[in-house]
Amino acid sequence: MEKRVYFVRHGQSVANRDGVLGGKGTLLSETGQEQAARVAERCEYIDFDTLIASDFVRAQETAAPIAAAKNLPIITNPLFGEFFEASEFNGLTETDPAVVAYRQERNDNVVNNPTWSYADGETVAAFMLRLEAAKRCLEEIESSSVLVVSHAFFIQGFLSSILLNSYVPSREWLHAIQTFQHSNTGVSMLRYSEGKWSVVMFNDHAHFAE
Numbered sequence: 001m002e003k004r005v006y007f008v009r010h011g012q013s014v015a016n017r018d019g020v021l022g023g024k025g026t027l028l029s030e031t032g033q034e035q036a037a038r039v040a041e042r043c044e045y046i047d048f049d050t051l052i053a054s055d056f057v058r059a060q061e062t063a064a065p066i067a068a069a070k071n072l073p074i075i076t077n078p079l080f081g082e083f084f085e086a087s088e089f090n091g092l093t094e095t096d097p098a099v100v101a102y103r104q105e106r107n108d109n110v111v112n113n114p115t116w117s118y119a120d121g122e123t124v125a126a127f128m129l130r131l132e133a134a135k136r137c138l139e140e141i142e143s144s145s146v147l148v149v150s151h152a153f154f155i156q157g158f159l160s161s162i163l164l165n166s167y168v169p170s171r172e173w174l175h176a177i178q179t180f181q182h183s184n185t186g187v188s189m190l191r192y193s194e195g196k197w198s199v200v201m202f203n204d205h206a207h208f209a210e
Helices: 014-016 030-043 057-070 096-108 124-140 152-164 172-180
Strands: 003-009 050-054 075-076 145-148 188-195 196-204
Touching: 003 030, 003 152, 014 030, 014 188, 030 057, 050 057, 057 145, 124 152, 145 152, 152 172, 152 188, 152 196
Parallel strands: 003 145, 050 075, 050 145
Antiparallel strands: 003 188, 188 196
């Protein structure tokens, strides 16, 4: 059975708007709520019968109007949550010296020490296991078309692992993640057929066209 999987990144969060890191409970901004409404309108014309969202509040808020438009329940699955950085960084900018130093050390350890950890942040090794588990979840779900509301780093990590056909942390994987840029409420579509994944569409946001 051929399966289509759509990924939608959540709408703009308050943290996105303010240019800072946000945690699991970060809400959508007013712009993010408008984006969620627009992508929900587009989803009325996308054929899917299963709606999954991560357990982050901003993903749930984005999924809510989609669920209403399609008359579907939201299946909450934490596998599709964002890569979790140390909560002490919430409210700091990406250029804050503490954030820069943390990310540099994490990236330096991707290959040789992927279990490197800091405070309550997720390790790269744990993230890779979660990506692989999410892939299996999508492969095994009894639906031919699924839409997942998730997050930029997760979607970029998922696509990178699909392209490289690997769930072993590598420099190539990290480079691929940093190369992809997924916009708020951008839509990507993958196809799974006969045990193989293919990327059909990436970060489309035609729903914002005038």
